[in-house]
Amino acid sequence: MKKKKIGVYICHCGGNISDYVDVEKVKNSVKDEEIVFLATTTMFACADSAQKEIENDIRDNNLDGLVVASCSPKLHLITFRAVADRAGLNPYNYVHANIREQCSWAHSDDKTGATEKAIQLVKGAIKRVYESEALEQITIPAEKVMAVIGAGIGGMRTALDLSSNDIEVYLIEREFFVGGRVAQLGELYNTEETGKELVTRLYNEVKKRKNITLFTGAEAIEKSGSIGNFEIKVRINPRYIKETCSTESLEKAIEVCPVEVLDEFNYGLNKRKAIYKNYDSEYPQLPTIDMDNCTKCGECEKVCSEIDFSMKEEILPLKVGGIILNTGFNSYEPKKGEFGYDEIENVITLPQFSRLIELQKDNKNFVYNKKKIKNIAYIYCVGSRQANIPDGNKYCSRYCCTSNIHKAILAKKYFPEINNFHFTRGIRTYGKQEVFYDESSKQGDIYLQSYIDHLPEVKQNGNRITVKIIDYLTSNKEMEVDTDLVVLVTGMVPRENKDLVNVFKVPLGRDGFFNEIHMKLRPVETVIDGVYIAGASQAPKNIMETMSSSSSAAAAASAVLSKGELSLEPTLAVVDPDACNWCDKCTEACPFNAFTKVEHQGKQVALVIEANCKGCGMCLPVCPTNAIDLIGYTDNEVESLIDGLMQQDK
Amino acid sequence: METKNNNSVPKILVFSTEKISDPAIDLAGLLKLHYPATAYTIDIPCSSAIKPRWILHAFEKGFDGVFIAADGTDCPYGESCSEKTAKIMSDTQKMMKEKGIDPVRLKMAAICSICAEAFVNHVKSLAVNLSKSK
Numbered sequence: 001m002k003k004k005k006i007g008v009y010i011c012h013c014g015g016n017i018s019d020y021v022d023v024e025k026v027k028n029s030v031k032d033e034e035i036v037f038l039a040t041t042t043m044f045a046c047a048d049s050a051q052k053e054i055e056n057d058i059r060d061n062n063l064d065g066l067v068v069a070s071c072s073p074k075l076h077l078i079t080f081r082a083v084a085d086r087a088g089l090n091p092y093n094y095v096h097a098n099i100r101e102q103c104s105w106a107h108s109d110d111k112t113g114a115t116e117k118a119i120q121l122v123k124g125a126i127k128r129v130y131e132s133e134a135l136e137q138i139t140i141p142a143e144k145v146m147a148v149i150g151a152g153i154g155g156m157r158t159a160l161d162l163s164s165n166d167i168e169v170y171l172i173e174r175e176f177f178v179g180g181r182v183a184q185l186g187e188l189y190n191t192e193e194t195g196k197e198l199v200t201r202l203y204n205e206v207k208k209r210k211n212i213t214l215f216t217g218a219e220a221i222e223k224s225g226s227i228g229n230f231e232i233k234v235r236i237n238p239r240y241i242k243e244t245c246s247t248e249s250l251e252k253a254i255e256v257c258p259v260e261v262l263d264e265f266n267y268g269l270n271k272r273k274a275i276y277k278n279y280d281s282e283y284p285q286l287p288t289i290d291m292d293n294c295t296k297c298g299e300c301e302k303v304c305s306e307i308d309f310s311m312k313e314e315i316l317p318l319k320v321g322g323i324i325l326n327t328g329f330n331s332y333e334p335k336k337g338e339f340g341y342d343e344i345e346n347v348i349t350l351p352q353f354s355r356l357i358e359l360q361k362d363n364k365n366f367v368y369n370k371k372k373i374k375n376i377a378y379i380y381c382v383g384s385r386q387a388n389i390p391d392g393n394k395y396c397s398r399y400c401c402t403s404n405i406h407k408a409i410l411a412k413k414y415f416p417e418i419n420n421f422h423f424t425r426g427i428r429t430y431g432k433q434e435v436f437y438d439e440s441s442k443q444g445d446i447y448l449q450s451y452i453d454h455l456p457e458v459k460q461n462g463n464r465i466t467v468k469i470i471d472y473l474t475s476n477k478e479m480e481v482d483t484d485l486v487v488l489v490t491g492m493v494p495r496e497n498k499d500l501v502n503v504f505k506v507p508l509g510r511d512g513f514f515n516e517i518h519m520k521l522r523p524v525e526t527v528i529d530g531v532y533i534a535g536a537s538q539a540p541k542n543i544m545e546t547m548s549s550s551s552s553a554a555a556a557a558s559a560v561l562s563k564g565e566l567s568l569e570p571t572l573a574v575v576d577p578d579a580c581n582w583c584d585k586c587t588e589a590c591p592f593n594a595f596t597k598v599e600h601q602g603k604q605v606a607l608v609i610e611a612n613c614k615g616c617g618m619c620l621p622v623c624p625t626n627a628i629d630l631i632g633y634t635d636n637e638v639e640s641l642i643d644g645l646m647q648q649d650k
Numbered sequence: 651m652e653t654k655n656n657n658s659v660p661k662i663l664v665f666s667t668e669k670i671s672d673p674a675i676d677l678a679g680l681l682k683l684h685y686p687a688t689a690y691t692i693d694i695p696c697s698s699a700i701k702p703r704w705i706l707h708a709f710e711k712g713f714d715g716v717f718i719a720a721d722g723t724d725c726p727y728g729e730s731c732s733e734k735t736a737k738i739m740s741d742t743q744k745m746m747k748e749k750g751i752d753p754v755r756l757k758m759a760a761i762c763s764i765c766a767e768a769f770v771n772h773v774k775s776l777a778v779n780l781s782k783s784k
Contacts, residue, residue: 072676074672074673074676098676098691100679101677101678101679101680102675102691103679103687105679105680105682106678106683106685106687107684107685107687108684110684110687113687114687116687116688117687117688117690120690124690224726224728226669226726226727501764505762505763505764506763506764507673507674507677507763508764510681515677527672527676527677527763528669528673571695591727591730615695616695616699617694617695617696617698617699618696618698618727618730618734620699620700620701621698621699621700621701621702621734621738626703630695630699635701635703635704638692639704641692642692642704642707642708642711643711645663645711646661646711646712646713
């Protein structure tokens with residue numbers, strides 16, 4: 001039955017839409033249409049009060065169709081379907097018009113064009129809702145299994161939470177060891193636990209869970225399918241060492257390896273062998289061989305029979321219901337010459353400084369490059385808040401103020417004779433971390449502050465390194481500090497994940513981190529249904545925030561998958577038996593074996609097996625008699641929508 | 651308010667897919683990557699579900715061009731999507747010829763879920779080509 005009483009709501013979205021689209025004009029263009037019972041504008045259609053009003057309108061006026069023109073349906077289609085449902089209107093008699101992402105934002109350079117487009121989009125939606133049918137959702141079985149990509153602290157937290165919700169987990173780590181960046185950290189702030197201890201506790205818990213399978217040296221290389229039923233392929237790279245190997249013979253193998261390369265785990269502060277572990281208690285407790293640097297000299301094989309260079313990579317197909325990306329971050333690598341980096345000796349980054357303290361904390365003196373360190377200058381916001389650099393990182397990495405001040409306190413604790421000079425652009429030790437700023441001030445650390453237009457200058461004259469600043473805190477006095485070590489307080493940048501992005505096609509934001517659908521409303525979901533993001537892969541985050549978002553992603557995924565079935569759109573193919581002459585073309589086109597042959601009034605016709613139909617519609621264009629329609633995308637609906645888009649004002 | 655005469659700008663109907671190309675088109679808006687305001691999107695589950703009659707209907711109703719933002723190899727319904735969408739494209743172009751509609755008015759490209767810039771470039775170039783032939 002065609003809809004006769006349609007309610008149309010046009011959203012300002014604050015000014016997101018109405019700054020570029022004349023929403024009153026849109027309303028006036030459609031309000032007099034015969035089937036439009038009411039048309040109105042609303043400041044925020046998604047607000048509770050507005051939803052209530054729409055509900056009341058539907059009930060009070062017995063509306064039989066609803067159109068809301070607002071943001072992307074990815075954000076609020078579900079919201080307004082629920083509004084319809086609560087008011088007793090079938091949710092499928094609701095049509096959403098995207099006049100924000102695909103109109104006001106896309107055409108903010110053309111306000112007249114944006115308004116005209118919004119009018120046509122709303123007219124199209126009205127035509128479509130007129131043709132819409134009342135439908136019921138369908139349920140399909142879904143894999144109660146999740147793939148978690150990244151076994152840093154965030155990935156392990158996610159895996160544990162999913163496991164507690166009775167969801168099986170494949171935890172997939174690209175490196176050969178778990179723990180990510182946190183494994184490199186010594187004492188952490190807010191707790192006195194070390195990074196290694198935190199990693200160890202999480203790992204031990206992961207190993208206890210029977211429903212978590214950990215893959216290290218593993219990368220997801222392919223993805224197909226959709227939410228509830230993804231198929232991914234994982235490449236497992238060989239470790240070249242058998243698991244049965246004894247600790248003793250491995251230690252010998254490491255000892256005899258003649259290859260020495262810079263140790264990335266310690267940011268090049270020392271060297272490691274080609275067969276290596278980053279630290280003794282690292283997990284899994286089995287070294288690996290770095291084949292990029294191994295010369296295959298055979299020395300290790302002589303002392304350890306469990307080394308096996310014939311190991312090959314494996315490709316493992318996995319079926320999962322969803323995927324959580326928790327792939328962490330990289331530290332910003334300063335450019336050559338940026339505050340003297342890579343040009344002046346004794347200019348290092350915060351991660352290097354952190355490792356330096358760890359490596360030297362038991363020594364009597366603090367030494368770098370054979371130079372005893374007394375004065376340390378810390379330059380903040382390196383790689384963050386780069387307003388003066390085209391394509392620079394505009395965001396504040398936020399964790400680095402606290403992290404650096406905490407390290408300065410630790411440095412002073414281990415080497416009381418040092419002096420700390422902080423060259424800041426305003427300190428952001430927000431929340432519970434503010435105590436560190438207080439403690440650092442009390443221990444005598446000196447704070448100086450500049451703006452973006454007068455950044456500190458690092459210079460070298462012979463053995464002397466100086467840092468100069470025009471200090472805002474002392475009424476713009478020029479200050480110069482002689483220093484033995486300059487620490488560049490580097491922020492976070494996105495992890496290099498190009499291959500992973502290509503596999504999962506998760507959108508990146510302007511900052512290069514993974515993008516959520518909405519940072520407040522759907523903070524861990526992506527536009528790819530069933531693919532979630534968490535931790536510092538999404539934005540700079542400290543450990544506490546990483547843990548929160550990791551648990552949040554696990555909760556969001558569990559809510560969808562824990563029943564082992566999913567409610568899906570009732571988008572199914574339907575055959576008109578009168579028009580069908582059974583030519584078999586639909587069977588050939590369907591990848592899911594969703595057609596069978598049945599008898600109808602003395603002739604052979606096709607019938608859709610609903611349990612197999614995925615609603616892709618591949619069968620539609622191949623039917624020579626146009627006997628197949630897709631529910632929700634019938635010829636009537638699609639063609640009337642096209643009519644609406646071209647409908648001119650009367 | 652800025653004004654532009656859109657009468658001369660070709661009208662383009664975009665068939666995009668809910669899971670794959672729609673996010674890219676949304677992303678184009680989010681990133682304020684501008685393209686002609688006369689491009690209208692209809693979302694469908696999969697690009698190999700487009701009926702040629704829908705495309706012909708769009709031309710009959712006055713659209714100057716139709717762009718299929720296809721799933722390509724990212725299609726969640728299977729690898730055969732690219733081949734099937736390409737067939738729809740060529741079948742429709744044959745029908746267009748028979749009806750005296752220039753086949754160049756129908757374009758197709760694979761648009762992945764993060765291909766915002768590619769989408770904008772395709773729509774802009776189709777608009778330019780359609781303007782030339784107008």
